[in-house]
Structures are given as C-alpha cells and as structure tokens.
Amino acid sequence: MKKHLEALLQGAVDALKESGGIAREIVPDILVERTRDARHGDFASNLALTLAKPARCNPRELAQRIINALPDDAAIERVEIAGPGFINFFVKLQSQYQVIETIHEQGHFFGRSEIGKGLNVQVEFVSANPTGPLHVGHGRGAAYGGVVANLLAAVGYDVQREYYVNDAGRQMDILAVSIWLRYLEECGELLPFPGNGYRGEYVRDIAWELHKEAGDRYRCPADRVMDGVPPDEPQGGDKEEHIDALIARAGTLLGPERYRVILQSGRDHILADIREDLAEFGLHYDEWFSERVLMQSGAVESALAKLRAGGHLYEKEGALWFASSALGDEKDRVVRRENGQTTYFASDIAYHMNKLERGFERIIDIWGADHHGYVPRIKAAMQAMGEDPSKLEVLLVQFAVLYRGKEKISMSTRAGEFVTLRQLRNEVGKDAARFFYCLRRAEQHMDFDLKLACSQSNDNPVYYVQYAHARVCSVLRQLDEKGLERNLTQGMEQLERLIESHEQALIGTLSRYPEILERAALQHEPHQLTQYLRELANDFHTYYNAHQFLVDDNALRNARLNLICAVRQVIANGLSLLDVSAPESM
RNA sequence: CUCCCCGUAGCUCAGUUGGAUAGAGCGCAGGAUUCCUAAUCCUGAGGUCAGAGGUUCGAAUCCUCUCGGGGAGGCCA
Numbered sequence A: 001m002k003k004h005l006e007a008l009l010q011g012a013v014d015a016l017k018e019s020g021g022i023a024r025e026i027v028p029d030i031l032v033e034r035t036r037d038a039r040h041g042d043f044a045s046n047l048a049l050t051l052a053k054p055a056r057c058n059p060r061e062l063a064q065r066i067i068n069a070l071p072d073d074a075a076i077e078r079v080e081i082a083g084p085g086f087i088n089f090f091v092k093l094q095s096q097y098q099v100i101e102t103i104h105e106q107g108h109f110f111g112r113s114e115i116g117k118g119l120n121v122q123v124e125f126v127s128a129n130p131t132g133p134l135h136v137g138h139g140r141g142a143a144y145g146g147v148v149a150n151l152l153a154a155v156g157y158d159v160q161r162e163y164y165v166n167d168a169g170r171q172m173d174i175l176a177v178s179i180w181l182r183y184l185e186e187c188g189e190l191l192p193f194p195g196n197g198y199r200g201e202y203v204r205d206i207a208w209e210l211h212k213e214a215g216d217r218y219r220c221p222a223d224r225v226m227d228g229v230p231p232d233e234p235q236g237g238d239k240e241e242h243i244d245a246l247i248a249r250a251g252t253l254l255g256p257e258r259y260r261v262i263l264q265s266g267r268d269h270i271l272a273d274i275r276e277d278l279a280e281f282g283l284h285y286d287e288w289f290s291e292r293v294l295m296q297s298g299a300v301e302s303a304l305a306k307l308r309a310g311g312h313l314y315e316k317e318g319a320l321w322f323a324s325s326a327l328g329d330e331k332d333r334v335v336r337r338e339n340g341q342t343t344y345f346a347s348d349i350a351y352h353m354n355k356l357e358r359g360f361e362r363i364i365d366i367w368g369a370d371h372h373g374y375v376p377r378i379k380a381a382m383q384a385m386g387e388d389p390s391k392l393e394v395l396l397v398q399f400a401v402l403y404r405g406k407e408k409i410s411m412s413t414r415a416g417e418f419v420t421l422r423q424l425r426n427e428v429g430k431d432a433a434r435f436f437y438c439l440r441r442a443e444q445h446m447d448f449d450l451k452l453a454c455s456q457s458n459d460n461p462v463y464y465v466q467y468a469h470a471r472v473c474s475v476l477r478q479l480d481e482k483g484l485e486r487n488l489t490q491g492m493e494q495l496e497r498l499i500e501s502h503e504q505a506l507i508g509t510l511s512r513y514p515e516i517l518e519r520a521a522l523q524h525e526p527h528q529l530t531q532y533l534r535e536l537a538n539d540f541h542t543y544y545n546a547h548q549f550l551v552d553d554n555a556l557r558n559a560r561l562n563l564i565c566a567v568r569q570v571i572a573n574g575l576s577l578l579d580v581s582a583p584e585s586m
Numbered sequence B: 001c002u003c004c005c006c007g008u009a010g011c012u013c014a015g016u017u018g019g020a021u022a023g024a025g026c027g028c029a030g031g032a033u034u035c036c037u038a039a040u041c042c043u044g045a046g047g048u049c050a051g052a053g054g055u056u057c058g059a060a061u062c063c064u065c066u067c068g069g070g071g072a073g074g075c076c077a
Helices: A002-018 A045-054 A059-069 A091-109 A136-154 A170-187 A202-213 A222-226 A238-279 A291-295 A301-311 A346-355 A369-384 A421-428 A430-437 A450-454 A460-481 A486-492 A501-522 A525-548 A555-575
Strands: A032-036 A043-045 A074-080 A086-091 A121-122 A158-165 A288-292 A314-315 A319-322 A333-336 A362-368 A394-397 A401-402 A444-447
Touching: A002 A032, A002 A043, A002 A045, A045 A059, A045 A086, A059 A074, A086 A091, A086 A362, A091 A486, A091 A501, A091 A555, A121 A136, A136 A158, A136 A362, A136 A394, A136 A401, A136 A421, A136 A430, A136 A501, A136 A525, A136 A555, A158 A291, A158 A319, A170 A202, A170 A222, A170 A525, A202 A238, A222 A238, A238 A421, A288 A291, A288 A369, A291 A301, A291 A346, A301 A314, A301 A333, A301 A346, A319 A369, A333 A346, A346 A362, A346 A369, A369 A394, A369 A430, A421 A430, A430 A460, A460 A525, A460 A555, A486 A555, A501 A525, A525 A555
Parallel strands: A121 A158, A121 A362, A158 A288, A362 A394, A401 A444
Antiparallel strands: A032 A043, A043 A086, A074 A086, A314 A319, A319 A333
16 A cells, blocks of 8 residues: 555656646655554645655645645545645545455465565575573574564565584683593592683583483593693683683693594584574574584685685784775784784684675674674775675674672673573463563664563563464454354454454454564564564554443454454564464463 | 764653654552453553754754764874
8 A cells, every 4th residue: 555655746746846836857756655643534644745845835735736746545534734735645545445355365474575576696694603501692693583583574585594513723622621620520530620610500411412322431630731731821821821821731731532522422412402502492503514524525625715815815823814994994813823823803704705705695694792893804904805795784683681680680601690592482482482582673772681581471472462363363262162153254244244443453453464574574573573463463452342242233343353353463463573473271 | 073873651662764742671559359360451640752942734853053962083903
C-alpha cells in the first residue's frame, strides 16, 4: 500500500511537470509513511512540504495541486490536506480487510520478501575463543547475530552462518598449560597455579577426565616443572613471563606429541560444550571455521605475500608491519612479531580474504563493541588486497552490564567468576533470554538485571507476546467445547462486520508486519521486531478484553475468528524469526 | 590527549531514517472478571528529550561546543 501510494504521487508529480505546474528539473524524494494519529488518516506524505521551496510555492497550495493531479484509485477513500501541508490518505476499509486473507493464504510466509535477491551473505557471530564456556556477554551477540541472520534470510538473502574458532595462538597454550597443571594436581603433585592461567572449574573437569583416561601418562614431578621458572606476579615477578616459561616447560617435558594431545583435548572439550550450548540456545551454524586449519593451509603466508607484492609491508625493529595508516587506519600494525610468529591480525586478514574467495558478496561480522578500533585496519587490509571494503559490514554489540538487583556483577574469564550463558538459560529459559536480549538496540548499553530476568514474572515481555498466541489457541479450543462451527469462507466474506475500533487498530497493526520485517532486516535491528510483537500483542489483549469472539451471530463470529487467527499467525511468524517458541497454552 | 557508543518519565528503554499534541513496560494511585485463561485490560499522576548555540516551513533526530557515563587506542586476542 505504501509503495502503491508513492507510485500514485510520482504519477501526480509527473503530470504536474507535463502541464508546467512545477519545473522539470525538480526530482522530489517521494516518501509515504504511516501516520501516528488515526485522525491523520492511514498514510501521509510530506511531499508538498519538501517540494514547496524548489517549486517556489505555498505548501498547502501545492498539496492541493498534487491532489488534483492524483488519479482515482479504488483503494483510497479520500485524501486531505492537513497542518502545514501534509497530504493524508484515508484507505477504504474494504482494502484494509484484504490483509486478513493474505495472511491466511501465505501463512508462514506472510511478511517475507525477496528484496535480498538471493545475494550471498555471510554472518559471522559469537566466535568466542575456545578457552572457556560462553558467558552472558556472548549471549547477547549470539541472540542478536542469530536473529539478524534469520531476518536477512526472511527478506530473501542467501545467508550462511559461521563461527570462527580462534584455536591457534597463545591463549590456547595458556589453556593447555592450565589443564596440564590441574591434571598434575589430580596426580597428587603440589604446585602453585599461575595467576594468568584459566582458573575456571571447567579446567579442573577437563583435567579430571584426562587423568581418568590417561592415568599418569602426562605426569612430571612438580620440582622439574617449576625448576628455573621465573616467579609469578604475587611473588614479585611478571605474570606473562611466568606463564610463557610454563608453556615452554610443558613443551620440553611433554614433547610436542603429548603436549598437542592435551591442547587438542582442551580445545575439543570446550568447543563441544560451546556447540551444545548454542544449539540449546536455538543457534545452528553452517560452518565452524578453524583458525588453525586456515594457518596450516598456508593462507596467512599467501595473504602476507600478496600484501608484500602490493608494497604494503615493511620491516622495522625486527618485525613485519602492514602500512595500514596509508589506508585510513590510525597507525601501522604488526603482522609478524620479532619472534617470527604471525599475529592474530595476520590471521584475520587471511580469514577475510578466504571469506571473499568463498564467494560471499557481503560479509557481516558481529563483534563486541570493545573491538571497534579494529574495524579500520581490517578494512584497510581488504583495500590493500584489492577488494572492496564496503563488502564488509561490522556490527558492534555493546556489552550487557550484569546486575543482581542493585548489585553489579563483575566478569572475568580468567578468574572464572562469570555467569555463564548456560546458567542464564537454566534460570530464565531460552525463550525469555533470547527475547530479553533482542529487546534493545545492539549499540545500546544494556543493563541486564538477573533478578528481574530470573523472576519469571509478568515483567518479562516474552510471556506477554506468547500469551496472546496461547489465548487465540484457547479460543479455538473453546469453540470446539461449545460445539460451535467455524466457517472460514463465511468469515472472509463477512470481514466488513469488523467495524469496532479495536478491530480496525488490529488490522492496521497486522498490515505493518511486512514493513517491520523489511526494516528490521535491512537495518539489522531485531529489536524492531520484538517491539512490534509487543504492540501487536497489546492490540490483541485489548481487543480480547473489550469484545467477545465466540458470539452467537455466525457471520460476526467467523469474521472475528479469522481476524484473531491472523494475529496468531503473525505472532508465530515473528517469534519463529526470534527462535522463541509460540506455545498453544500457558 | 585522540577516537567510538551513549545521555528521552522515579527505573529500564522505544521513537518509522527531519514531521503534526514525545510513547511503552516496570514502579506508584485508583478501577474492571455471573462472559473465550486476570501471565489480561482501563483510568490517572509523572518530561526544559543532559545543556547552549546553529541549519529550516518544522529538530529528541542533522552540525559545532560544553558537561556527564561507558569503551577503544598492545609485537594480547
């Protein structure tokens, strides 16, 4: 309807240009939007206001001329000029009822579109290091990314969901050492645990299992482990030097083979846990992409070779630098350290090249907001490689600050004190957690009150929406119990019986759904969908309280049932995009 | 010091990409069920849209500055 009206206005403008009413050079930006106030009709355009200045004409007068040039249209009841020069459209009730039939016909597909034209898009999200379980901070990125991917798929993009596994690099070594040291404790060795190690309980669990399976195969005496290792921070040393020495010691005492087994087992354990966690949270990835596999394929080296060939690399102070500052970054970045190891950034360059080589026409990375400084350098790298940086879109998700009531909860992965995503799911349930995360814009800092979310009270808006769905189901059950018939065809024929203001409002809200979906998808804003669903549920609950659906009048009853079934369908469609269940009873 | 995000009702947040009298939930004060689920609904109080300028027919929205909160600025990831 919106686009239809825009086309009508375009026609009117063209006609005015023909007749010399306005100058031909003027190219107006024709925009029709829904009104906030029913008294302003159903749709409004500010065309006359924006056109007034270039056309050198009084806006109200111009509006009148535009209206005069508008062709007759079957869907339009009347057109008015209001305020400073708005053109308000009143749509005939008859054509508004149409949406109920459309929803019934299209069912699960109602609201979907093909705007994406099958464009290949990759959405990469969560991608937490496999060094520990996911915490509630990851939960937000997980819910957000999953819904963004669903939304894009719903409007016609060909979407691939990917998790990048950072399983190369020092963090994995720290994990391996942490496991090994806990394992040695299992064996009965007495040694201090490094301040910089992973102290979480899950490390002990992995160590315990390793000991159970392998016995003393990886055991070394404590004094040989600690011999000559520089002191840890509490003892006046440097915690980084301390743990690096322990990593080196583990390598020499265990040998590369046994060391690799421990590292691999830690990685596999934690990754399996993350996969299960995300699956239970409703997320299913198409690809789990390993950084280590990428490195072994030689992709990092060839990416560096390509940069070097383009003249973007130089040596300084023993390290290899990428001249990113010439391409919009704040400063140049190291890609190969003095010790010969490539940096995480080097892997990331290769990774993004790999994405493009796989044929994705658009790449969406969803990162924590603390990585925002990282965006210019990765775009610089793409440009240096001769790629179009605008193919990459980075969406930043702000952290959620956790509260339990008034008390702020601090989070530290190393200390293992964080609240895990799994704990959250167990306490509040998947549906509530997902809905809660998607209630706010991603760039918005979010206060996440666990006490509130855990309370399972009415405060949680997910129940409000789900209840509307369950209520429709309940009405249909009552229909059976009362032995009443439902005649779908009669209901469709009698839709003009829906004359109550509550019904009009509900129909209007239903017809907005496709627009909401499009906006939410293109702007990557799931909260528009959750916000809409609350409105729809509100309209429905209000209607429910004001009118009886199961009335004796067959025609009216069938018309109302068709309306509320349309509501149920749209709620189910919206919730399914959020990966939130739509229960038939509560 | 530089850059990014943010500042809207007591609290948590929306605000249709510059539109008409700024909204919702929670909380607070009242009220609604002989009737399809009261996990619901209705009414009310509550605002200098952080502040000051500017852009124009029109600003919570765009520009500049100030104040305040959070984050980033590693040969960590």
